[in-house]
Amino acid sequence: MKIDRTEAKRIADLAHLEFDEAALERMAGEMTKILSYIDQLREVDITGFEDVAAGERTPLRDDVPRPPVDRSAVAANAPAFSDDGHFIVPKVIGD
Amino acid sequence: MTDLLQLPWHEARAAASGRELVEASIRAIDALNPKLNAFLHVARDAGEGMPVAVKDNIVTAGMPTTCASKILGRFVSPFDATAVARLRVAGCSVVGKTNLDEFAMGSSTEHSAFGPARNPWDTSRVPGGSSGGSAVAVAARMVPAALGSETGGSVRQPAALCGVVGLKPTYGRVSRNGLVAFGSSVDQIGIVTKTVRECAEILGMIAGHDPMDSTASAHPVDDYAADIEAGVRGLRFGVVREAVGQLEGEVRANFDEALRVLRGGGAIVDEVSVPTIGYAIAIYYIVANAEASANLSRFDGVRYGHRSARAKTLRQVYFESRGEGFGDEVKRRIMLGTFALSSGYYDAYYGRAQAVRAKLRADFEAAFGRFDYLLTPTTPEPAFPIGAKTDDPLSMYLNDIFTAPANLVGIPAIAVPSGFSRSRLPLSLQIMAPRFAERALFRAAGFFERETGYWRELPPLVLA
Numbered sequence: 411m412k413i414d415r416t417e418a419k420r421i422a423d424l425a426h427l428e429f430d431e432a433a434l435e436r437m438a439g440e441m442t443k444i445l446s447y448i449d450q451l452r453e454v455d456i457t458g459f460e461d462v463a464a465g466e467r468t469p470l471r472d473d474v475p476r477p478p479v480d481r482s483a484v485a486a487n488a489p490a491f492s493d494d495g496h497f498i499v500p501k502v503i504g505d
Numbered sequence: 506m507t508d509l510l511q512l513p514w515h516e517a518r519a520a521a522s523g524r525e526l527v528e529a530s531i532r533a534i535d536a537l538n539p540k541l542n543a544f545l546h547v548a549r550d551a552g553e554g555m556p557v558a559v560k561d562n563i564v565t566a567g568m569p570t571t572c573a574s575k576i577l578g579r580f581v582s583p584f585d586a587t588a589v590a591r592l593r594v595a596g597c598s599v600v601g602k603t604n605l606d607e608f609a610m611g612s613s614t615e616h617s618a619f620g621p622a623r624n625p626w627d628t629s630r631v632p633g634g635s636s637g638g639s640a641v642a643v644a645a646r647m648v649p650a651a652l653g654s655e656t657g658g659s660v661r662q663p664a665a666l667c668g669v670v671g672l673k674p675t676y677g678r679v680s681r682n683g684l685v686a687f688g689s690s691v692d693q694i695g696i697v698t699k700t701v702r703e704c705a706e707i708l709g710m711i712a713g714h715d716p717m718d719s720t721a722s723a724h725p726v727d728d729y730a731a732d733i734e735a736g737v738r739g740l741r742f743g744v745v746r747e748a749v750g751q752l753e754g755e756v757r758a759n760f761d762e763a764l765r766v767l768r769g770g771g772a773i774v775d776e777v778s779v780p781t782i783g784y785a786i787a788i789y790y791i792v793a794n795a796e797a798s799a800n801l802s803r804f805d806g807v808r809y810g811h812r813s814a815r816a817k818t819l820r821q822v823y824f825e826s827r828g829e830g831f832g833d834e835v836k837r838r839i840m841l842g843t844f845a846l847s848s849g850y851y852d853a854y855y856g857r858a859q860a861v862r863a864k865l866r867a868d869f870e871a872a873f874g875r876f877d878y879l880l881t882p883t884t885p886e887p888a889f890p891i892g893a894k895t896d897d898p899l900s901m902y903l904n905d906i907f908t909a910p911a912n913l914v915g916i917p918a919i920a921v922p923s924g925f926s927r928s929r930l931p932l933s934l935q936i937m938a939p940r941f942a943e944r945a946l947f948r949a950a951g952f953f954e955r956e957t958g959y960w961r962e963l964p965p966l967v968l969a
Contacts, residue, residue: 418840425798425843426805427836428828437840440898444841447899448787448854456860459867468689471719483583489812497807502819 411445523553530556543641554598558651561602573617576830586683595710603638625964630888633663640667658908660695661920665883668931676915677722680715686800688793705729733951738771743876791858798842883920887930922959
């Protein structure tokens with residue numbers, strides 16, 4: 411599987427990662443090399459195992475309310491937090 | 506007083522108070538850490554108890570947790586991870602947080618935002634990773650025990666390269682609550698110690714169900730040290746043919762010697778085939794990275810950690826904070842994982858990797874039908890020089906070729922020191938067992954350790 415610069419840019423957008431041009435070019439090359447190794451999975455006969463993979467489910471616990479984490483500890487870790495208990499972010503609309 | 510830390514800890518406990526033990530540990534850290542960079546944070550107010558170190562991707566109340574990443578900024582967890590809370594209840598004291606590859610992504614601790622940790626047997630070489638700091642802390646006798654985490658060998662591989670014991674428990678044996686998530690279907694908190702008995706004791710402290718992690722098993726917690734003295738007579742050990750076939754030189758000779766030790770104790774040792782084992786690294790880098798790409802989406806500059814000073818819009822907060830905060834290896838893995846889950850490639854990559862993983866699991870089940878244990882060396886080579894593999898991600902990944910299968914299959918595995926290379930670098934035997942057979946694992950490892958005694962050997966830097 412060859413990853414070119416355009417494909418690397420598409421993936422970077424999905425992943426919310428910013429790269430400069432040189433880094434994007436390098437990433438595309440490294441991904442191509444790693445995926446060429448991973449492509450050996452194509453040679454395995456997976457007959458009888460396709461459904462096993464789909465059938466796995468993580469067990470879930472009951473959704474029971476419990477005391478939340480202390481708000482001041484949350485505020486102390488936040489890049490920007492308002493006095494009335496909200497995370498502050500730049501404007502959402504207009505970019 | 507550093508001598509205290511060279512004793513197995515039941516002897517150390519008898520010889521000194523909890524305060525003296527913590528003080529000895531902090532002194533050892535102060536003396537050696539400038540050369541080894543094993544600790545990212547030292548808890549000078551640690552109080553008293555049996556000193557333990559905790560990998561810095563496991564959260565600790567009142568101390569920083571960095572994951573060796575710039576993106577965590579000055580994050581301090583409001584709570585202890587379940588495993589840490591259980592250690593404290595059992596009388597342990599956390600003396601510091603250990604260095605790692607950023608977000609546990611790596612096999613050398615070179616991918617740390619705070620500089621590489623160094624191997625105490627040769628400081629020009631890597632200690633392995635990603636739990637390199639934890640392995641160094643125990644190998645250099647700065648602490649008797651440390652927690653690490655495993656996704657593909659991140660406890661066993663550095664334990665092997667540093668000459669100490671490293672355990673990856675069964676998936677679900679130890680709660681992951683408070684372990685910063687990497688690959689949720691493969692992650693497991695692990696243990697690094699000098700000796701097998703200390704490892705069994707720590708597992709007894711931290712194992713068990715936890716309502717905060719629904720994958721933490723309700724399987725009863727065993728008396729893990731109960732059979733350590735029982736020997737290996739009549740036990741069946743399978744040597745994984747596909748893994749051993751490619752071994753060369755001194756790693757091969759050391760492994761053959763380990764087989765002789767087991768046979769000498771009356772064990773039955775024979776070859777077994779695990780046909781798909783060679784695909785483990787390929788499966789691992791799709792499955793673990795796909796899960797990582799989802800897990801690491803939470804680091805977005807909004808609720809905690811680094812926010813880019815350049816960001817003027819919300820979109821820029823996401824892209825620039827992550828662009829500035831994550832290192833190259835983390836970005837590479839998020840990119841691979843995002844690709845494998847993206848529309849048009851999901852079935853060909855993620856779906857296929859999961860199917861081959863199911864086949865690998867079936868191969869292991871068949872092998873455990875004939876054998877109580879499976880054996881390989883822990884790593885294909887001893888510690889490599891710092892910088893030797895940083896430009897070649899794939900060759901770095903292949904260092905986990907013998908360890909990653911246990912994570913994918915969910916079984917427990919232990920790395921036990923098995924001697925030294927000609928240049929006096931530690932070598933290691935890996936023993937794998939069926940799910941929840943940790944007690945049996947400690948039995949075999951305990952026998953091997955008693956017969957060989959390599960845990961008594963100390964790095965020159967500790968003796969100096």
